[in-house]
Amino acid sequence: MSFFRRYAQNVGALVGLAILVVVIIVAAAAPILYPVSPWQGIGDPLLGPFEDSAFPLGTDMLGRDIAAGLAYGARVSLLIGVISTAVAVLIGVSLGAVAGYYGGRVDDLLMRFTEFFQTIPAFAMAVVLVAIFSPTITSITLAIAVVSWPPVARLVRGEFLSLRSREFVQAAIVIGQTGPRIMLTQILPNAISPIIVTASLMVATAILTESSLSFLGLGDRNMMSWGFMIGAARTMLREAWWLSVFPGVAILVTVLAINLIGEGLNDAMNPHLRGRKG
């Protein structure tokens, strides 16, 4: 059965994909849907949802459109999620691959280094990094990447360690391929499915982390993000619930969708684990 057929059999995964596609479309079309900057107060302050048809989700204390904020926030969340994950995967795969393939001292050294990062609570570390380098979208993305690579490194190391002793890798050595080439063309393609699955879940975690950082006031002040919206409105929860409920739901739904996709990918890529249903 093809990968896509297997994926399509998973209803949850399809729903997740559909939601994510909608989020992506909204994010991409934000400037068309809402040509005015989401920071510009264009309505009366604190309009409730559906009070004014021009602002179906209401406005905040400065009269900014919540719906526009959500649309632009999707861009930030996805951007940070995807890029930080990409960077983390890059670091994790490089270190994990080298450690797992070469083993011995190199492995020891790299894993000890990884341990340093794992010993420090990831979120606390992210908070410190962002605070130190001042919160910009770059520093936030990098901080999330820096705290999320260790699990990838461990995973990749494990995969490489076990794949390295597999016979096709031994065969590649015997036919005279060089180490880097073996890692890249023989082992990596075989380790890629768990990496993809992990990466998809990391995107979700990164979005959550960004929102938590924003909640603590460590978001990029020039980028409208969901976490920022909640952070800015959380003290008004009881006065103007819509300010924090809508972005909260947006995070929940998006992260949920990505998790569903991740599970779908996992099931589709590891067919031997299937047959659980029914």
Place this chain on the structure above:
Amino acid sequence: MMNSAAPLLEVASLSIPLPPGLDREYAVENVTYTLNSGEILCVVGESGSGKSMTANAIMGLLPSYLKPSGGRILFRGRDLLTMSETELAHERGRSVAMIFQEPLSALNPLMKVGDQIAEVLLVHGERDSARREARVLDLLAYVGLPDPSNLRYAYPFRLSGGQRQRVMIAMALALEPAMLIADEPTTALDVTTQAQILELIRSIQRAKGMGVLFITHDFGVVADIADKVVVMEQGVVVEQGRAGDVLNRPQHPYTRRLIAAVPHRDGQNERASTIGEPLLEVRNLSKVYRSGGGLFSKPRVVRAVDNVSFTLRRGETLGVVGESGSGKSTLGRCLLKLTDVEGGEIRFRGQDLVPLTPAAFRPMRRHLQMVFQDPFASLNPRQTIGRILTDGPVANGVPLVDAERKARDLLGLVGLEPSAYDRYPHEFSGGQRQRVGIARALALDPELLIADESVSALDVSVQAQVLELLQELQRKLDIAIIFITHDLRVAAQVCDRIAVMYRGAIVECGPPSQVFDAPRHDYTRRLIAAIPGLHWDPRAAVA
């Protein structure tokens, strides 16, 4: 409730359909056989023949997606298929017991073996812990395990493969069931251990008068223990009868083919070991594994390869035979520098390979190639056959066009369709994959080929074909082969000389006739004595 007139077990027209979308409709179709008390019935067949399926059906251990669609399984006249799970659980372990192929994974790693045996007694109503303990000690002693009073506190990982299987047998015997199902119980074991376990099963069966359903792929084992034989192919019983009849006068072509493929000594293959010039000279090669060293304790040292010396000539086949842990595979890895070496020399065409750095050795690798054991693990599942075959030449500087042409030629040489070039490994059977593995090695025009258990994972008929291919290629290309195997019969069939390894050292080396007929070392003698079906001549059966 017991019907003493009925046979112990009667499988009648049993059919189990496979889920849709697979290559055949039924896992087993219309299978019928009977087993009486005091009898050993061997179900024999190759992988995918459905031989284990009936056993699992009897125990009610089929995976949830498989449900028998027809037939009956009568145990003492009662149909097991209509029993509830509770009723079945009541019978399991008490009336019917089962042992499996992999004793390590079949035992709970976190439970002491004594407890695992005692659990059978407990769940079947023995509430008195002192009686349970006494029985456990009895059983452990009965299956021939040393020092039962200590051993019952051991965890499975502490035991050897043979000991684990003995624990499994003790567990199966705990309530003295009327029937024992043994699903390939010796396949994962060394040949000498296998002989002991077979002997144990046979003696218990006789002593207790049990009926044993014994599933195996090995006709040698069948020859050793079977009273009755059922031969299965593709889910269907093709032939059954008394052991002597089936083994010596096989009727069905498939049975005949299987028996013909059983490896055997082939005296005609023996050539003078002086032909050709020396290609590889190994002198005093040693390899030591250290493990578990700490601050205060000395590391455990295993001399995996201990002072090994031999010479290999062009066009010669040297068999390296030994049981697991004998160091035979490590020797192969040392020769290819897949692992570093403690001491000694490996002179290839006069040059010592030992001191070479990996980078310096890489250009020479093309001369020394290897065919691996596992046809599934040795091919990169993400690469096409073409890519697999061209990677080596390309890595050694051959232009891609030339490499591709050569690869296509090789496909023909190893007997594969040209269309195989663009397909992926999973589209091929085990034997075909092993042919690809051979082609990959040959793509580099090697002078030395190391075949590490290259046919062990294959079904016997496929094994015969691959062995034939290797021999034919060797004749054509004049390659020297080091043939590493645990199976003396296979070595005897293809090798010019045989080196027997035991605990890292070569204890005996010589032409098959000498090793077989006049073994000098005690270990060799034990090894030969343990060959299953030693006194049965398959050639005579199909002659």
Place this chain on the structure above:
Amino acid sequence: MNMSKRFIYGLVSLATIAMAGSSLAQNSPTPGGTLNMIAQPEPPVLMVGLNSQGPTLYVGGQIYQSLLSYGKDLKILPSLAKAWEASDDGLTYTFTLQDGVKWHDGKPFSADDVVFTADKFLREAHPRWRYIANTYVETITSPSPDKVIFKLKKPFSAFLYAFELSSFPVVPKHIYEGTDYRTNPANQTPIGTGPFKFKEWKRGSYIHLVKNEDYWKEGKPYLDELYFRIVPDAASRGVAFEKGAVDVLRGGDVEGFEVRRLSKLEGVTTTTEGWEMYSPLVFLQMNLRKAPFDNKLVRKAVMHAINREFIVKNVWFGLGEPATGPLASTTRFYTKDTTSYPFDLNAAKKLIAESGIKPQEHTIRLMPIPYGSQWDRMAEYVRQQLEQLGFKVNIQAVDAGGWSQALSDWNFDVTFNFTYQYGDPALGVARHYLSSNIIKGTPFGNNGGYSNSKVDELFLAAAEAVQTDQAAKAYAEAQKILTDEVPIGWLFEQRNVTIMRDKVKNLVRTGIGVNESMDEVWIAK
């Protein structure tokens, strides 16, 4: 009118104030009870001499006392000094101390403590006092145990306003003399002269003070115990008040819209009084060293472009008044006779056009002061308005450390800041405009780099004026010049609201509000 005469005899009957309080409450004080408050953020230390942040003063003000206090009308009131006197030339100030004052450890309080505090402790540890002491004070002596004499080098009209709690907390000489003030372990168990003694500080949880039985005012304080709770989350603080866990919310404890909600609750009283001494004034600090803010017309345009009414109404939920100039309208010497800048985007755009600046060529870094979400909202609003003038604006988020550093090193384009007035422009206002105060290293100097010798002269003249009307004239002229030149974009005067339950009586009595010793506070049963 001779200035010294105004202050010649300041011994005002404490009973007057107490009675004024009780007459409002319409029943008489009953002793006993516990008052629950919130310290937000948690003070780093309670030793007021080492830290003068709001919460430190709030809690420390119950332990430590200063020589003087100030009424809601900024009238000088006695505290540890029962009388004070200034010489006619404005160069000698004599303080007479209260009788029978004891430190919390039982040691008697005397003029030696005051001299030590002024000459040693605060001169080393207190940045504002050290400036005053080094600039104006010649000698500090105590001729007798109840008298302290300050001799000045030159007249300083604001001198008597420098003895407020945050500027001049009196510390015990016998504990601090000859020690490293910052690492002295006694900082953890503060010893003062105030109505309440330190009992326990469970960091992150609460600070517990208990009644000082030996307090120098007979029969005071009324309360038995004070709890200052630590509740880091603003919403939780609102809940704490609502649930009755605390009885008082100090200005800034909860955000503006919460004030609106909580003040409507049953049995709750609010007041904006008690901040007269500080009268915080919030302003936009522009860096005058760089384009475009080196251009006066641009600064005027900015003033026109920002709707200060909108800020007060929507960002601060009405808790403020738009500012008109450098002085808060609640303080002395304030004048209305200045240039005003009503909200007018067109006027602003016209000014930009006149200035010759091309706004689209400027990317302005706007650095909000990291003191909470309302400041962030204000930054977002200011960005929005500056963008309407055509500037590109980047908000540069910083934490307190980064803000302080950037401002102190003049490494900013625009930021917010605020100033406490401390009762006299010489103390709270002049520092932001004097060219002599263009110094690195402090966020509360003349960080924009404004320099006008006329303004310098006027401020100096006012500070050294012996006559009040001289000072008033000089300040009026300075305000005129400043509002024309806009060295700083004055935004609004904060109106901090103290919210309390009706049963809490006499809480806000003076111009320093809740920082005042709560020796007159009582709880109705």
Place this chain on the structure above:
Amino acid sequence: MKTLEFLIQRLAKAVMVVIGVVILNFLLIQLAPGDPAAVLAGEAGAGDEQFIAQLRAQFGLDQPLYVQLLSYLKNVIAGDLGFSYRNHVPVADLILERLPATLLLTGSAFVFSLVLGITLGVIAARRRGSIGDSVIMTGALVFYATPLFWVALMAVLVFSIHLDWLPPFDMETVGAGYTGWARVLDIAHHLILPAVTLGLFFTAVYTRLTRASMLEVMNLDFVKTARAKGVPRGRIIRRHVLRNAVLPVFTFASVQAGQLVGGAVLTETVFAWPGIGRLMFDALLQRDYPVLLGVFLVTATVVVAINLVTDLLYRIVDPRIEATG
């Protein structure tokens, strides 16, 4: 047997990791703009350059970096975590005062999430495909996707404000003067909301993990052996599957233990819990570096200690470790 040696080896490794973490953090913090002296001066309301220079000298900030690092390391090894000039107390006192609160919070959250997570995971795995399974797994997925701070805010809104069941913040009733069991109960009452909030995400993680692990173990050969022995299903789950299935969950949980402290930063803020998570955050914003470093050091030590204990327990639970380790 070899346990002592193992312990010494692991301890040495643990010390190395902690020192590594200290150095890493120390260097990291040097990258921060803004120095503590400037912040202090800022808070004091004014400050001249001389004043700040005096503060810098007092904090040792005028020394070269490597000297600061070396002297810090030396002090740490001697058990001295430095002096917080902002709070005017030794860092160790400050942290020790706040550490128990965090240990209590994270410990309760840890136990809560493990117990609940494993229980739900086992139920879901046993009833695979049933409605119960779907409900549990959907719940796990939702809590896995909900921001922690959001859950915290909602929990306060519902359980404290509307229902008035649980106190919305604080660790105990201030000024109530409870002692003995009354105090324990009081603290427990206050603990419920923050611990559950902090634990929910991890509960979701452990539920998913346990279920997957259970299903995997259920497919292993020895489970088949147990069935072939006639062991009833309930006993198979309890005696055979569960023990093997929770081992990876425990490993994961131990590795993740540090993450709870990260989450505690948020929880402690919302629930006014007087722990080190908030101390860390405050110290960070106020550039109180000795405290920040101290918190990281203590956290790392706790995490390393948890890992060590887990490893030791593992050696008891899983006999195979000793042979390979």
